[in-house]
Every structure is written in structure tokens, then in C-alpha cells.
Amino acid sequence: MPPALAWYRRLVTTAACLVAGAGGCVLLLLWDRPLWAGVWVGLALVVAALMWFLAGLFQRSWGYTEASAELYLTYGVLVRQLVVVPYGRMQVVDVTTDLLEQALGIATVRMRTAASTADARVVGLPLADAVQLRDRLAARSESFSTGL
16 A cells, blocks of 8 residues: 555644644633643643554555455454455445545545445555456446346
């Protein structure tokens, strides 16, 4: 996966930590608790630093491979997961990007299946690669259709 995925995670988590840190600090100062406001800001900075480090691990944990009859996805830092998506069960394959992903040039390929309430996804692909993967998966899902 490209390093843009790690930058995406870093920017999102840092923004969340800044908002939570500033908001908590303001509330604690309004309640006349300056010591606790300093502790809160320090905690927000520690969490931001931890999430900055974990973003690289998260980016390296994502992987996928296309087999003859199914797609294999693997991800997870603390708990490793392997997801097997049969091509014949895929109903919808689409590419999504939010504004930050567009700015970084990455996209997410989402697959919804017939049997699952959850959807599988491949995150952080360059946009051109994501479109090509979507097209390949859509074509394979039609050729492996189970007639649902």
C-alpha cells in the first residue's frame, strides 16, 4: 500500500486529537481547573503521538490478493484478520474517496456481498489502481455469479 494511507490516518487522527484537546482544555478552564486542563492537553498530545506511530503500522498491515475464485484481504495491527470474499457473492463493487483522500490521490474499493451485513474494503490504493481493481472484481463477480 502507498504511504499516502499512513499520511491520511495521521492527518485524521491528529485533527481529532487537536479538536478533543482544545475542546477539553477550554471546558476545564471554564470550570476553573487549569491543572486538569494542562493534563488534558498533555494526554491529547500523547494520544496524537501514539496514533502517528500506529498509522505507519496500520498502513503496512493492509494487503490483498486476487485468487482464482476469491479475493483475500488481510489487515490488523493488534489482531490480524483474514477475510475471504468469493467473487460469486459480490453484489456491489465501488470506489469511494473523501476530500482528503482525493487530495492525497488515494481511494477505497468497497465490496458488498450477498451473505454478509458487513462490507469488505481495500483502502489506500492510488485512484487509477482502485478503478482497475473495481473493474476486475466486477467482471469476475459477473462470471462467477451464483444466481441469487
